[in-house]
Every structure is written in structure tokens, then in C-alpha cells.
Amino acid sequence: MEAFIAYLEAGIVSGSIYALIGIGMNLLLVVSNVVQFAYGEIVVLSMYACWFAHKASGSFSLAFLTAVVCASLLTLLVEPLLRGLRERKLLTETLVMTIAVGLILTDLMAVFLNSGLPIAFPGNLVGGGWDATFGLIRITAADIYVVAASVGLMMGLVWFLLKTRSGKALRAIAHNIQAARLLGIPLGKGTVLAFLLAGLMSGVTSLLFILTMGVATPELGEHVTFKGMAVMMMGGMGSLKGAVAGGFLLGLIECLVRGYFIGDWVDAIAMGAMMIIIIVKPDGMFGTARAHG
Amino acid sequence: MLSLYAENLLLTVGVFIILAWACYLPLLGGQLFNGPIYCAALAGYFAAYTTKTLGWPVPLGFFGGIAFAGLVSYGLAFFLAPLTMFQMSVVTIALIFIFQTTFRNLEFLGGVTGMSGIPSLDHLLPITLLAVLVFLVLLSRLYKSRWGRALEAVEVDREVSAAMGVDVNKMSQVLQTVSGAMGGLAGVIYAFNLGTIHPDVFGFGQLLYCFTIVFVGGRFTPYGPLLMAPVLWLIPEFFPSAIAEFRNIFFGAIIIVSLLTMPKGVITKRVVARVENRLKGLAGRRA
Numbered sequence: 001m002e003a004f005i006a007y008l009e010a011g012i013v014s015g016s017i018y019a020l021i022g023i024g025m026n027l028l029l030v031v032s033n034v035v036q037f038a039y040g041e042i043v044v045l046s047m048y049a050c051w052f053a054h055k056a057s058g059s060f061s062l063a064f065l066t067a068v069v070c071a072s073l074l075t076l077l078v079e080p081l082l083r084g085l086r087e088r089k090l091l092t093e094t095l096v097m098t099i100a101v102g103l104i105l106t107d108l109m110a111v112f113l114n115s116g117l118p119i120a121f122p123g124n125l126v127g128g129g130w131d132a133t134f135g136l137i138r139i140t141a142a143d144i145y146v147v148a149a150s151v152g153l154m155m156g157l158v159w160f161l162l163k164t165r166s167g168k169a170l171r172a173i174a175h176n177i178q179a180a181r182l183l184g185i186p187l188g189k190g191t192v193l194a195f196l197l198a199g200l201m202s203g204v205t206s207l208l209f210i211l212t213m214g215v216a217t218p219e220l221g222e223h224v225t226f227k228g229m230a231v232m233m234m235g236g237m238g239s240l241k242g243a244v245a246g247g248f249l250l251g252l253i254e255c256l257v258r259g260y261f262i263g264d265w266v267d268a269i270a271m272g273a274m275m276i277i278i279i280v281k282p283d284g285m286f287g288t289a290r291a292h293g
Numbered sequence: 294m295l296s297l298y299a300e301n302l303l304l305t306v307g308v309f310i311i312l313a314w315a316c317y318l319p320l321l322g323g324q325l326f327n328g329p330i331y332c333a334a335l336a337g338y339f340a341a342y343t344t345k346t347l348g349w350p351v352p353l354g355f356f357g358g359i360a361f362a363g364l365v366s367y368g369l370a371f372f373l374a375p376l377t378m379f380q381m382s383v384v385t386i387a388l389i390f391i392f393q394t395t396f397r398n399l400e401f402l403g404g405v406t407g408m409s410g411i412p413s414l415d416h417l418l419p420i421t422l423l424a425v426l427v428f429l430v431l432l433s434r435l436y437k438s439r440w441g442r443a444l445e446a447v448e449v450d451r452e453v454s455a456a457m458g459v460d461v462n463k464m465s466q467v468l469q470t471v472s473g474a475m476g477g478l479a480g481v482i483y484a485f486n487l488g489t490i491h492p493d494v495f496g497f498g499q500l501l502y503c504f505t506i507v508f509v510g511g512r513f514t515p516y517g518p519l520l521m522a523p524v525l526w527l528i529p530e531f532f533p534s535a536i537a538e539f540r541n542i543f544f545g546a547i548i549i550v551s552l553l554t555m556p557k558g559v560i561t562k563r564v565v566a567r568v569e570n571r572l573k574g575l576a577g578r579r580a
Contacts, residue, residue: 035379081549090556092325092512095382096504097552103501104545111538222497226390229383237379268394271387278384279372 002136007259008252013143015251016150017208021224022231022243023154024201030174030238031194034082034094036075038102039202040224045105046071046206047216051119060125067210068203074105075199079192102225109218118217126214142211153204154244157197166193174238223267230274236287245285250274300418304486306526307421308479312499313506313518314428315475319468320512321441323448325378326469327385327500328369329476331392332362334495336477337484338396341408346401351414351485358481359474366473367466374465389496396492407491414485421482425519428475432515444468498541505544509551511558514565521559 021039028034049070054063078101085094110116128141161167172180173190181187209216209224231250235242250270257269277284295303315329336358344354369388373381397405414420435441447454447461455461484490505525510517525547529540551558 035383081553085552085556088556092320092323092378093508093552093556095325095379096508097549099504100501100545100548100552103497104542104549107539107541107545111542226387230387233380233383263398265394265398268391268398271391274387275372275384275391278376278380282375282380 003259006137007255009137009139009143011252011255012248013146013212013251014254015248016147017205017212017247018227018231018250019244019247020150020153020201020205020208021228022235022247023157023240024198024205025228025232026235026238026240026243027157027194027201028198029232030240031170032079032082032086032191033091034086035098035229035232036078036198037095037098037225037229038078038105038221039198039228040226041102041105041109041221042071042074042078042199043202043206043209043224044216044218044221045074045109046203047210047220048109048113048119050206050210051114051121051216054122064207067206068200071203071206072196072199075195075202076192079195083191102221106218106221109221113218116218118215121210121214123214126211128211145211146208149204149208153201157201157240160197166190170194226267226271230271233274233284234277236284239284239286242284242286249285295418301486302526302530304418304421304482306523307418307425308483308486309502309506309526310425310518310522311421311428311475311482312479313503313510313522314432314515315472315479316503317507317512317515317518318432318472318475319465320507321435321444321448322464322468323378323451324465324468325382325385326373326472327382327389328366328469328473329479329503330495330500331385331389332366332473332476333480333483333499334392334396334490334492335365336362336480337490337495338402338408340481340484341411341490342402344412345408345410351412355414355481355485358484359477362477362480363470363474366476367470370466370469370473373469374462386497386500389500393492393496403491405492407489407494409489411484411488411490413488417482417485424478424482429515429519436515501541501544501548505548507558509547509558511560511564513557513562514560516565517558517560 021043025036025039028036028039046067050063050067053066054060057063078098081097081101082094085097113119126142128143128145131138131140133139159167161171169180169185169190170193172183172185173187177187180190205224227250231243231246233246234249235244235246250273253273254266254270257266261269281287312329312333315332316326319326319328339361340354340358343349343357344351349357373384376384396402396407402408435444443454443459444464446457447459447464451461480495483494502525506518506521509525510519510521525544529537529543532540555561
């Protein structure tokens with residue numbers, strides 16, 4: 001039972017991060033109809049930016065800021081690449097474009113950054129500095145920071161979407177783009193705002209990965225992207241509450257599989273679970289009938 | 294007589310033409326189906342295991358691998374057929390992940406190091422070239438046929454096509470099965486040519502090559518892969534070895550530039566029609 005609780009705790013922590021990834025990717029999907037396959041690569045590149053900034057300055061706060069700025073800028077830079085294709089409704093091409101961007105970023109990291117070797121963050125940063133152990137259950141400060149940051153960011157996003165003028169504009173674009181256009185909502189600005197928000201979320205995600213994992217490799221980006229995809233598909237494409245549910249479900253499945261299965265079956269079983277959900281309910285747990293693509 | 298190097302290069306180009314066509318075929322019906330990649334791995338492993346470990350005759354392993362990949366694709370198609378383009382793309386990429394993880398964990402398939410010492414198949418190059426020729430003829434005919442137009446209609450609007458009597462799900466199942474078997478063919482050619490296969494051989498790198506070939510070549514006609522596969526495989530041959538590691542960056546950059554400047558690719562329907570008209574004019578003048 002103790003082991004089960006320990007796995008649950010780990011699942012909630014990783015689920016919080018997956019939920020954030022899913023929310024960021026879903027935000028881009030509902031507002032700009034883009035499935036951002038380079039999302040994970042941007043998260044990992046921001047981890048590299050943080051690592052280099054810390055190495056150069058020795059300051060954690062400057063390094064964290066660098067990661068968030070790097071993620072926001074990179075996400076914003078992808079937007080103009082997709083604009084023409086989106087306007088011509090070439091959805092397959094937008095997907096392929098983001099896959100190409102992701103693969104370029106992965107290879108740039110593999111070739112140019114730290115000679116392609118994994119990066120490791122200082123030990124006093126990973127884990128958050130202190131921990132409390134109850135038998136098999138170990139709760140670190142990083143676990144608490146991660147859950148608090150995720151929940152805080154989610155609540156902040158909900159407040160932004162429900163209470164602010166720009167947030168309401170984003171919701172209008174997501175709900176009915178034609179009506180939003182007729183009402184005079186600037187679609188271009190809305191799309192850029194969605195990319196900026198997704199960029200900020202990917203920046204924060206990179207910090208949470210630093211706190212919990214403490215290492216990064218160029219190939220990590222692919223995995224992060226597919227966790228995000230799995231979360232989107234499980235929860236329902238375009239559904240923010242679905243992303244939260246999907247994120248926690250994926251986190252729990254992964255930690256339970258890691259705990260109870262021998263061998264490296266985590267990815268296969270997590271992806272298999274996603275496939276079962278899609279087969280049983282093609283629109284995901286909270287998906288709407290709105291078909292993307 | 295070709296040198297071993299030239300033969301290998303031709304076989305690799307052949308494998309990627311077939312793989313690209315396997316990706317192109319479902320795209321005709323608006324499906325971003327990445328199944329050819331995992332089907333190639335499944336067929337390659339099947340052929341390797343049956344011929345090396347079980348001692349099957351090589352031709353039996355060759356055709357068995359293709360049939361196995363086609364069957365798996367057929368079985369999965371029942372679940373995948375109703376999915377939208379985005380869902381299909383994500384689920385089939387997830388399947389690449391699942392099969393790679395499975396291969397890594399199965400010791401009888403060599404685990405992470407894979408299998409080597411796979412017996413070779415005689416006349417592999419002529420078989421590959423013949424396969425490319427047959428697929429070219431079939432896909433060219435499909436491109437101009439009633440089926441081809443029905444596929445195009447499904448790509449433009451799935452719901453309207455279904456309302457007009459096109460059995461969209463059945464069409465998707467057929468496309469996935471044929472595409473999977475084509476991927477399987479590419480996989481067995483690869484395995485018998487190199488004599489080795491490992492879990493990372495058919496992954497995202499290969500998906501990028503296929504996308505580059507299909508999208509830069511032009512995804513609306515079958516002729517794009519025939520042009521782009523040789524070009525993309527021959528250009529890096531002239532790269533100095535020092536910059537060979539930039540191959541994926543180069544391919545990715547080509548996709549981005551191509552999608553920005555020529556979203557429909559190099560060989561579009563208009564280009565094909567123009568070439569056909571010119572050929573007809575030449576034939577008329579000779580007559």
C-alpha cells in the first residue's frame with residue numbers, strides 16, 4: 001500500500017507537468033488550429049538555455065528567466081512560419097512544418113550544444129533543496145513547487161481566459177473564428193497572444209523538468225512532445241479541462257507501470273492506454289464533436 | 294556491373310521511393326498515416342527472425358514479412374479508419390513508439406542491439422527496381438482513375454464524400470493495408486540488403502526523410518518521390534564528411550523552405566499536365 005501511495009504521489013507530480021504541456025498545446029490548437037509538434041523540443045532547448053545561463057552567470061533566477069524568455073521567443077518565431085499555411089487551410093502542411101522545426105531543433109542541440117552530451121543541473125537545484133520521507137514515500141520540495149506552479153498557472157490561465165478582454169477574445173476565436181472576425185476581433189493578434197501564452201507555459205514546463213529530472217538530452221524533446229500529444233488525445237483535442245484530466249491520467253499510468261512492470265515498457269504502455277481511449281472514445285474523455293483536420 | 298557502393302545507394306533510394314509512396318497513398322485520401330515506418334520495421338524483423346533464427350528460406354521470409362506487415366496494418370485499420378487527420382497522425386506516431394519500445398525489450402529479437410547476420414537475398418536490386426516500376430505504373434493509373442478522384446474528394450471533404458456514397462472507412466482500411474504492405478516491402482529490402490536491423494532504424498529520422506521526399510516532391514502526384522528520393526540521397530553523398538552530421542538539419546530546412554515557397558511541392562498537377570501536353574505535342578509532330 002505504501003508503495004502504491006508513493007507511485008500515486010509521483011504520478012500526481014509528473015501529471016501536473018503533463019497537464020501543463022497538454023494545456024499549452026491545446027491552446028495553440030483551439031486558437032490557431034496548429035498541432036505544435038515542436039513543443040517538446042522548445043521545452044528542452046529552454047532547459048539548455050537555462051543551463052548555459054547558469055553556467056555563465058551563476059545566478060538561478062537569471063537562468064530561469066532566460067529559459068522562459070527563450071521558450072516564449074522560440075514559440076513566437078514559429079508562428080510566422082505557419083501563418084501562410086494556416087491562412088490557406090493547409091493543415092497537413094502545418095503539421096509537417098512543426099515536425100520539421102522540431103527535428104531541426106533536436107539536431108541543432110545534438111550537434112552544437114554541449115557536444116551533444118546530456119546536461120546535468122546542479123544537485124542543490126534538483127529536488128528543491130529538502131525532502132520528507134515517510135517509509136517508501138518521499139516528498140521533495142520540488143514536488144510541491146511543481147504541483148503548486150502547475151495549479152497556479154492553470155488557475156491564472158482560467159482567470160485570464162474568463163476575466164480579461166484579451167482572454168475573452170481568445171475564447172471567441174476558439175469558439176467560432178468566423179463570428180469572431182465579424183465582431184472585429186483581431187485574429188492575428190489573438191494568434192500571436194496564443195503562441196506567447198503557449199511559449200510562457202513551455203518555459204515554465206522546462207523549469208519544472210529541471211527541478212524534477214535535473215538532466216536533459218536532445219532526444220528528450222521528442223518524448224515531451226509525445227507526452228503532450230498523448231495528453232491531448234486522452235483528454236480530447238482542444239479541451240483544456242481534458243488536458244488536465246489527460247495529464248494526470250498519463251502521469252499516474254506511467255508511474256504505476258514504472259513501479260509494477262519490469263523492463264522499459266513505460267512509453268509503450270502509456271501510448272497503448274492512449275490508443276485504447278481513442279478507440280473507445282475517438283474524441284477523448286472531454287473532446288467535443290468539433291473535428292480538427 | 295555496378296560497384297557495391299552504387300548498388301547500395303540504388304537500393305537505399307529504391308527503399309525510400311517505396312516508403313515515400315507508401316506515405317503518399319493515404320495522403321491522397323487526406324490521411325497523414327505514418328504506418329509505413331512501423332510496418333517496415335515489423336516486416337524487417339519478421340524476415341530477419343524467420344530466416345536467421347527459424348531457418349526459413351529467404352524468399353519465404355521476404356514475402357512473409359510483407360504479408361505480416363500488411364496483416365498488422367489491416368488489423369489496426371479497423372480502429373484507425375474513423376480517425377481524423379490529426380488523430381491518425383498522432384496515433385500512428387505513437388505506434389512507431391510502441392513498436393520501437395517492444396523491439397527494444399524483446400531479447401529474442403536482439404533487444405537494443407537488434408539482429409545482424411541476416412541472410413542475403415539474390416537479385417535484390419532487380420527486384421527493387423521492378424517493384425518501383427510496378428508501383429509507378431499502378432500509382433500513375435490510380436492518379437487518373439475514378440478511384441483517384443474519389444480519394445481526392447475524401448481529402449477535400451470527408452463528410453460530403455460519405456454523403457455522396459463513398460465508403461470512407463472502407464477506403465481508409467484499403468489505403469492503410471496497401472500502404473502497410475508497401476512499407477513492409479521497403480523494410481524487407483532494407484533488412485536483406487544491409488543484413489542487420491535494430492529498433493532505431495525505422496523511427497522519426499526515417500519519417501522526416503519520407504516527409505521531405507513527399508512534401509518537397511509534391512504530395513498531389515505520384516511523381517514527386519521519383520524525383521526527390523534520388524536527389525535527397527545523392528546530395529548528401531557530395532557533402533564533405535565534416536558536415537555529414539547536418540543531414541537532418543538540411544532535410545528539415547528543405548521542408549520548411551519548400552512549404553513556405555512551394556506548399557504543393559516541386560511536381561504539382563499543373564507541372565504534370567504541362568509535361569503531358571508537351572509530350573503529346575511531340576508525339577503529334579512525329580506522327
